[in-house]
Amino acid sequence: MKPDFRSVAIGDPASIRPAAERLKSIAQELAGLRVYTSIDLARSEPMVDANDKIIATDIFGWEKTLEKRWSKWTFGYDSAVYQVCRCENRPFWFNESLGIQGLVNRDHLRSIKFAGYEKEWEIKASIIIPVHLPFSQIGLASFSCMDNCRDDLSEEYQQYSVILQQLSLTFVSDYYSLLHHPIACTGGVILTAREVECLQWIGRGKTDKQTAAVMRCQVPTVRFHLHNAASKLGVGNRTEAVARAAQLGFLPGVDTYKRGWFADAAACG
Numbered sequence: 001m002k003p004d005f006r007s008v009a010i011g012d013p014a015s016i017r018p019a020a021e022r023l024k025s026i027a028q029e030l031a032g033l034r035v036y037t038s039i040d041l042a043r044s045e046p047m048v049d050a051n052d053k054i055i056a057t058d059i060f061g062w063e064k065t066l067e068k069r070w071s072k073w074t075f076g077y078d079s080a081v082y083q084v085c086r087c088e089n090r091p092f093w094f095n096e097s098l099g100i101q102g103l104v105n106r107d108h109l110r111s112i113k114f115a116g117y118e119k120e121w122e123i124k125a126s127i128i129i130p131v132h133l134p135f136s137q138i139g140l141a142s143f144s145c146m147d148n149c150r151d152d153l154s155e156e157y158q159q160y161s162v163i164l165q166q167l168s169l170t171f172v173s174d175y176y177s178l179l180h181h182p183i184a185c186t187g188g189v190i191l192t193a194r195e196v197e198c199l200q201w202i203g204r205g206k207t208d209k210q211t212a213a214v215m216r217c218q219v220p221t222v223r224f225h226l227h228n229a230a231s232k233l234g235v236g237n238r239t240e241a242v243a244r245a246a247q248l249g250f251l252p253g254v255d256t257y258k259r260g261w262f263a264d265a266a267a268c269g
Contacts, residue, residue, distance in 0.1 A: 005166055008026070008171045016050055019171055023171050027164070030164075031160060033146065034060060035060050037060075037141045037172055047175060080094075083109075084130075093125060093128065093156075093157045094128065095114070095124060095151045096124075099112070123144045124149070125151045125153045126144040127153055127164060140168075141164070141171070143156075191229055191232060191233075196229075196245070199245045200252070226241065229245065233248075
């Protein structure tokens, strides 16, 4: 079976429901799987159709009691699944006894435990598709057994993870684009190299004085660049400027810092 990925695309509010219904039917036809989707791991608000019907319960068939558990506000902070999705953008599957499966390098995930997951969420095993969206937002799609009798999804993962990933990316990304536009900043933001460098150092916890020492300039110059960057990014202060710049990809990730960018930083304290 080769599903038509366009059938789960969302172009307007009216197409949310048919796209969700098609995603549900494809998952069932492929391997008897049931789907759950989330647009934002940091928020408990469920995805809905054009009539505000909750997709998880009204279309995907989850019990309302279980939907409440998925949507409790603390779930996004302590869920083992969500912890993995924040670190990975590749599909994986898991069960309580084996933990994470399907990822080649799992060393950075060894501390994440799934103990008690099956009892609390009534799910024996799931294939998880992390969906990393613009502005640092993270969603997901979960595919578990309809009858909840199987705790080994290794075969389904091997056969269908790529297809499920493409379907999930289309459905969740389109929903995000349609209904969850982030706060708009001025279009076509262009920061200078000095503005970015100032934001990088402030984001790493340096003071204006320390940043000036690293950049070999005066403190007023640092503040000038920070003010200009904040104005361009459409925010009111340096803290917001650092956050927005990171969302837009102006700042290097943590691995870059580990490799020792700006080697003279150590000398500046």
